Amino acid sequence: MLIKLAGGIVYDPVHGIKGEKRDIYILDGKITRQPAADAKIHRTYNVHGKIVMAGAIDIHTHIGGGKVNIARMMLPEDHRDTPVRKTPATRAGCGHAAPTTMTTGYRYAEMGYTACFEPAMLPVNARQAHMEMADIPIVDKGAYALLGNDDFFLRMLTSGREQGVISDYVGWIINATQAIGIKVVNPGGINAFKFNQRRLDLDEVNRFYNVTPRQILITLARAVRELGIPHPLHVHGCNLGVPGNVDTTLDTIRAVEGMPLHLTHIQFHSYGTEGDRGFSSGAARIAEAVNANPNISIDVGQVMFGQTVTASGDTMLQYAGHWYAHPNKWVIMDIECEAGCGIVPFRYRDKNYVNALQWAIGLELFLLVNDPWRIFLTTDHPNGAPFTSYPHLIRLLMDRSFRNDMLATINSQAAAASILGSLDREYTLYEIAIMTRAAPARSLGLKNRGHLGAGACADITVYNDHRNRQKMFAEPIYVFKDGELVAQNGKIVKEVIGGTHTLRPEYDKTIELSLKKYFDRYLTVKLGNFKVQGDEIADAGRGRIIVQPCQ
């Protein structure tokens, strides 16, 4: 089946195409070169004057796994007002901040997203994460395995095991959990919280293991590099949300000595202590460091006003934040000598000084970081806001007068404390295409995604060139997934099954000998049962595994 998208204005940063009129051809799910003149075109979509980009990719969104599901169970009030009726083509569901799996897939696809990455998969919870993701239709999925608080790793680190053996363990985890990256959350801090430590700065020691977050970060970053995992170590740093954490974040950037590092939801890690309230923006200092260090990439974790729920592996700081729970109910879990999770519902208020400044800090970061290849658009769904707020966020970035109108409505002291009003930058469509397509695909090492060249998977989004960028990005005219039209004018027209992106890094398999002993002695599942097999994901056509190459 040969399909032609005729006459669209194409933004394809991987090929340096900046808004040029091009025809796109799709053959059997892949983008293909212009066929011979006599080739039969089965279907032509007239997209003259419309904006054509690759399908968008969300590099950090909590869409599946234990803590998301606890949030769903805990928040019936999040669902009651957002019922989604079944249709002949789609399943029923609901949810705003913690939508059901089907609704998650539909809403992403309706916005032109074709791949989403769950950033905090506990290895012992990997099976659940994959089961939930299997029930997220249309989009491709993938997940980063959480390490750095697990006792197996910390025991190796504290006993001085060589880097190579630790890297073998990291490689084993990637394979055993069907992950595509490694994430560390509050390095060593989740573990320290189990020993009743309440804070852990970059150079403070976990009292039991006598190791510091700095050591953990460096060791894991090296492992990721040695294994050839394309995506840098994905770091949720120390001191999330703590005023003054900008210094910790800058120290973290220095700590890795040029090794690639991805600092996630950096907005939550960019706080100073200046001013009467002891809470100020550290965005300028962070942006300066990001601009100066090409090994660093970030995603923002933008805050948007309204009700949401925060769901994080960072039990230490989620516990500290429970005093602000809204509504006042919250969950903390210690999990299987691996990590934990904390779920705290939260309402960001535009008239609240701290929340308003958080909003401004996120936008400052977007506007002050120069290189859109190293900054990704996220709200850390649902922690800063539900992912459905992306079109609004894009408008804030692309439309300065709209942004300033919004700035005028927030807490006035926060507005005065922020330099946001003085920032003139407006993102271009080309930059949006980089930060939501080309750059995440490159960062994750996704072959044939995030671009529109021949051979790419035909994940394509076509937009109206609407002046109101929020409208434009909320309701693309056409969304294609692997060449199939899945959404039209912001509504799902066909459900397809996305794949799961994984890696198969090589490692020395003898690591399994010590792992098996450890599992048998201390854990509560058997090593063989812990591993998530590929055929569990493929499971009678419910999904498929896509193995991406290591570097």
Place this chain on the structure above:
Amino acid sequence: MSLKTFHDVPCPFCSLLCDDLVIGNRNGVLTVKKNGCHKAIRGFEPSRPDASPLIKGKKATLAEAIGGMVAILRKASQPLITGLGTDVNGLRSAIQLAERTGAIIDHMHSAGMMRNLRVLQDHGWIMTTLAEIKNRADLIIFAGTDGTGNFPRFFERAIWHKDALFNKKTGQREIIYIGEKLDTRAGKSPSGRLPVVLECRQEQIGEIISTLHALAVGNIIRTASVAGIRISELERLAEKLKQAAYGVLVWAPGELDFPHAELTVRAFCELIKYLNRVTRFAGFSLGGNDGGASAANVCAWQSGYPLRVSYGKGYPEYDPYKYSARNALRRKEVDAMVWISSFIADTKPPKARIPTIVLSTPTTALDFRPDVFIPTGTPGLDHRGQLFRTDGVVSLPLKQVVESRYPSVADILNQVLASLPAG
């Protein structure tokens, strides 16, 4: 003669999901060779009869039985899909069937699970998992449960084992029981140390817990005793709770079977939350057998709500009272019932004067004649699958250890779905 031996077999017959069983299969006859408790033996070992699908008690082919089921569901305006004793794939299909037919969906053990879920939805909690207890716990309270009846290997696996990462003196763990008619023998440590036992009626546990909470806060209680326990004893215990390095409060919501027991669960969670201001303390709930823990999870990610959901309006609606299977039947709000129970034989579907379809293990002895009966395979014996453990975090892959004569619940329901109109 053929003998096959399967190692590291997960046992689906209670929600501890012990996965170290060794199962022998001699010509289709299963033997638990290692690490089986009485529930595992009762689940794996009985020989299974050649059961056939039945329509109104008469033998039928599987296709005929599925046809009969489709006919009932097409006619029904609001079915009830309950029991839900099945694995993740069976649950996925059951929820899809509920959505397709506008059904109410609930699990056979939801009365207990709801005691927890209502606390989760009103208050939240601090919980832990099996491996954390195993390696860390130095004080464990059993409130209203002895932790052995329904979960035979809990003490062996999480408390009195020899090796632990941190709290190496596992034998010195302090065990405290609070409640009624508890078998406290398992609480005696291998070295002979006896547990503390506070005897009271199940309904009084909440009072004792709230008193401990008040004492831990430092409030003065001006009464000599609470629920028959001397205040001085409770004062000592409150101090112990604060001194614990990693305390755990274990309860089994299904065993707190009295009106408004969710308030007792809430008292547990409030005490635990308070203790975390000074030390680490966590809850652990034993429940969700017969696929219950899986049902709450799958239902949550597919419908947004953990059970007791109605798809009557084409989208999920949750009502922990109205949409319980019991109330839906009592209020005559459903006009057909699908009962699913593929793990153990002695679960009993409710009797109702509506067309009833039973999908259950072939050995099930029913005391009534359902309109349609289809014998199903058991996940973890007859077919592979996935199941959640009681902590709701760990899920395990179930193995097939015997050549099956019976279809899985998912197979049956998917055939039914294929015969029902979409949309």
